[in-house]
Amino acid sequence: MEDTIAAISTPVGKGAVSIIRISGTDSLEVAKKLFHSKSLFYDKILPRFMYLGNFDIDDNEKEKCLMVYFKAPFSYTGEDIVEFQLHGGTFVTQKMLERILNNGARLAMPGEFSRRAFENGKISLDEAESIIDEINAQSEGELKASLMQSRGQLKVKIEKLQNELTECIAKIEATLDYPEEDFEKSAKEEIIKTVEKCKDQIQSFIQNSQRSQYLKNGINVAIVGSPNVGKSSLMNALIGEDISIVTDIEGTTRDMLSASTNYKMIRINYIDTAGIRETENKVEKIGIEKSKKSAQEADVVLFVLDGSRNMSQEDRDIEKSVKKFKNVIKIVNKIDKKRILPKMDNEIEISAVNKKNIEKIEEEIYKIVIEDKIDFNKQIITSERQLEILKTCQSLINQILQNKNQSMDIIALLIKKLWNELGKITGKSENEEIIDMIFSKFCLGK
Ligand SMILES: Nc1nc2c(ncn2[C@@H]2O[C@H](COP(=O)(O)OP(=O)(O)OP(=O)(O)O)[C@@H](O)[C@H]2O)c(=O)[nH]1
Ligand SMILES: [Mg+2]
Known part of the structure; x- marks a missing residue:
């Protein structure tokens, strides 16, 4: 079981409201020790209900704040979450966090909430990356691009390609089992068609993404x-x-x-x-x-x-x-x-x-x-990492097409490689390294 983590989820020093988030099995246990409200009975707590009460900063001091509980799996991380919302400044917020950390939670690492959300199937890798972009977005256009991504559209499209490739692999395996000439020939034709379709799609993703660099970096004049x-x-x-x-x-x-x-x-x-x-x-x-x-x-x-x-x-x-x-x-x-x-x-x-x-x-x-060149309604890729992956896919596809006269097992190998590469965007190719890399870019509390 995962341990319970906590962090301040709002930017340091900015805004009138601060949010402290606790996630994990012991979230409520921790809250129980520190937050009290006349209307709140911990054994009968209502999820998604705001409770107004007092948080014990220390023996003498209390801070008035709101508490809300999200019951697993219906929360951002998919775990039990407790959030405190307060009007206090940096000092009070820090103090409250300290209390929470001394009462059963540990400080979350950067991106850990989102990582748990990913691990519990709440968000895709693609969505996680766009959350980073949202946090760092400097212009509205850039934000729009990453919001589009956070709706997971790229993931959906790429997953579809992956599924079609899976079918290809199944077909190839069938031809290896029944190596009759005719069957192999027609299977191959279908496979090449699918690969060509992949090629077109990926090319259009890449093109759109190069334009979207203007959204990210601005236009240099x-x-x-x-x-x-x-x-x-x-x-x-x-x-x-x-x-x-x-x-x-x-x-x-x-x-x-x-x-x-x-x-x-x-x-x-x-x-x-x-x-x-x-x-x-x-x-x-x-x-x-x-x-x-x-x-x-x-x-x-x-x-x-x-x-x-x-x-x-x-x-x-x-x-x-x-x-x-x-x-x-x-x-x-x-x-x-x-x-x-x-x-x-x-x-x-x-x-x-x-x-x-x-x-x-x-x-x-x-x-x-910009005009006529960027279609905001089209899928826009803002992440450098995704662009690199798509380029690798492009060269794998070219390899497949160049080798289409080779034996089926060579083609199968290349298609599996392509499938795995696409999986680096959808999260459907269990590679811990990539996942670590993405979540390490998050800031604390997200
Ligand atoms: N009447 C008029 N004078 C202008 C206008 N724009 C610039 N000037 C004048 O033209 C002179 C040169 O202006 P700058 O903006 O320094 O020109 P620049 O092209 O940056 O010059 P360098 O840095 O030396 O290459 C100044 O005396 C300005 O006041 C304008 O629209 N109308
Ligand atoms: Mg000048």
Whole structure:
């Protein structure tokens, strides 16, 4: 039997309400020693019923709080759970936990509640991982992705694939028992069909997941252009704060500076860079190299021009070098001044100092990176681990297809491997190591 564990389940120092959770066979026994209420008789306690009462902090001091009992197996962990909810701050909460730990429970390890939930069949591995993501989610989009996962949709789909593969394995075993030519041939055809179907599904999971990386990491946007066109002014306008130095001296920005904002649930990370030009200045040169590199690595490049003058040779050189990037937005700045620069296709006119049309840039970034590309209603994979597994599956599938003319036992071996690999997502391939790894990423109390 598992021992009884306890921890504070709410984030330290945040929020008005704290929750202490106890899980295990002795949960009620522990509570009985410490919590008293006129309406509560421990031998007749009602599960899922809130009891208001007092918790003995020590001999003289009591803390008013709520207690609720979840009877096994109808609880998060599948075990008996007792939860205390209190309004006290960090100190009182800590004190209560200490009392609980001195009265029959031990401190839970990070992720231990969820691990027990998994072990008792309450959540799948897939759901457990998404709980970690929910806890760590930074933007709403990211949260949505992990919520989708926590409904276990990926697990359901992958389990289905696993079941189909199980049938394949059964078929192969049958052909080994009855090695008549015809039977083997038709079985093989069916097996290859199933494997091809797996291939398509997994490919679409992977594709969607690569897009969903934007949800997780945000979109990286490099602001490039020649000196003095107003890159830093634009950066400040986008962020809504004066974080980058602006002067009328060419070559003001020497080092890269990045800052983020949220737009429609997505984080956008802007990188202000040094104006690109020929220079002998050593520091500026390094800055320019960094600019070029950040443009290469960015998801979107904002190519900024000064609308109040014609294109310089430098502008033209930069234009040429950004042409090879896939998402480039031409920004014509300083439209508060008289426009000299000829009109171009697909440009966005702005005034960084007057903060005019800044939102158009955000809209455009969102449009070219996110719209039509991420379908929030589709399965989105946010976990790096799951993506790696799916990639391994992909290469196993390719191996199977390449070896389809080999003997049945070779194919069977590869299909079993594939089945096991998929099981690392559904939890249907008893591998302790993976399970340990996932739950170790949880924080205490979850
Ligand atoms: N009239 C007008 N002036 C602007 C605008 N945006 C920037 N400027 C001016 O242009 C000059 C250069 O601005 P910065 O933002 O420092 O330009 P930069 O591209 O970052 O320059 P470097 O860092 O040197 O490459 C400053 O004097 C700004 O005040 C604008 O929209 N309208
Ligand atoms: Mg600058």
